[in-house]
Amino acid sequence: MKNTPHPIQYQGSKRNLASAILHYLPKDIDCLIEPFAGSAAISIAAAERQLAKNYWINDLNKPLSDLLQMIVESPADIAEFYKKVWNEQHDEDSLEHYYKIRESFNRKKDPRLFLYLLARCVKGSVRYNSEGLFNQSPDKRRHGTRPETMRANILGASALLKGKVRFSANDYKMVLAQAQQNDFIYMDPPYQGVCGDRDCRYLSGINHHDFIAALEELNSKRIRYIVSYDGRRGDKTFGETLPDFLNLTCIELDAGRSSQATLLGRDEVTYESLYLSPGLMKNSSGKPMESYRHSHIKQLNLKTNDAAAIFGPGTVAPVAA
């Protein structure tokens, strides 16, 4: 939906793909679990559509998970705090102000300061140095979301989720181990690229083989899930794909044109793979669900014309992973 609240600026947020992803969710979810929540874009969008009774928002990054909890449980306080910090930047050199807030955040780990840093830093992109200190630079051209907009986003997210969410900051495996049969898990793990620094294995990379083993375990328990994993831009693929033996259905979502490619005059669209757990694509009669049809999604493993012929113009075709 157009006005879905989105308080946290976060690189890699699924806010723009949320509608396409939610299309594949079943209708009978007890608890929607996001083990790699980030900005919790999927939980917020799902709550707006009342897709689950309860939600479990987890992210290993504790200040981030604490921040999400504050947004949901104490919205007025955090909106007021943001307004105060945001306004202060106009009383002094705004870059100096950012560095002061960043230093204070690294000392105290106050999640409220993190909200401002994420709104003001380059591309909402979380970067830590080898000592685990947040070291992303400020965006010199922007001052961050205006307080009134931030307030509306915070209050909106809280209204959708208050009283329905459990929060935690655990490793994803601990979360998966507690999932039940009527739950549904949406997983958007960090990019699988090679880690350069010591802390990135905690916050920006997971082990591919461990992850596959965790998915196998979910399959054996018949727990339903969707994973956002690899992708490609033009002919260039990024990330490893998930193996056939997991018996997943892979769909490619059109994530739009990258601004970088546009600047370079290249007409390249990014596609993100979405893997659906076994059984998710079938309704009770065993037939493919209507939800295959989605205008945002393009099937790429079939030639476009074939896909259009089979599924209708601008629609998606499922492929075995």
Ligand SMILES: C[S@@+](CC[C@H](N)C(=O)[O-])C[C@H]1O[C@@H](n2cnc3c(N)ncnc32)[C@H](O)[C@@H]1O
């Ligand atoms: C790609 S982001 C998720 C973005 C999210 N889907 C959104 O819409 O904002 C991946 C997240 O996983 C978290 N993370 C990294 N390693 C983790 C782990 N082992 N267990 C749980 N969360 C982890 C990171 O802190 C990061 O916020």
